[in-house]
Amino acid sequence: MWSYGATQPCVAGGCPHDKDPDTCEWTRYVHLSKCPSSRSPHPIRTGSITWQLNQEIPPEVAERVDATVKTIENHYDWAS
Numbered sequence: 704m705w706s707y708g709a710t711q712p713c714v715a716g717g718c719p720h721d722k723d724p725d726t727c728e729w730t731r732y733v734h735l736s737k738c739p740s741s742r743s744p745h746p747i748r749t750g751s752i753t754w755q756l757n758q759e760i761p762p763e764v765a766e767r768v769d770a771t772v773k774t775i776e777n778h779y780d781w782a783s
Contacts, residue, residue: 706743707738707741707743707744708732710740710741710742711729711735711738711740713730720740752775752779756779
């Protein structure tokens with residue numbers, strides 16, 4: 704849930720949806736993911752995995768991210 708809340712634009716500036724953050728239902732914990740401008744944790748996860756691979760951390764990083772080495776090798780970007 705923290706990623707949905709942290710990526711809401713009203714955290715750092717104004718609301719692009721013309722809502723008041725103090726009364727907006729999307730700023731309540733159970734509705735953080737409902738904001739159209741929130742982002743899911745998936746891009747954070749994939750970015751982290753790609754960064755680790757580009758830092759030459761071996762694909763065994765899969766153990767840390769609950770994936771198989773084969774999945775990491777087949778689906779994540781490697782620096783060229």
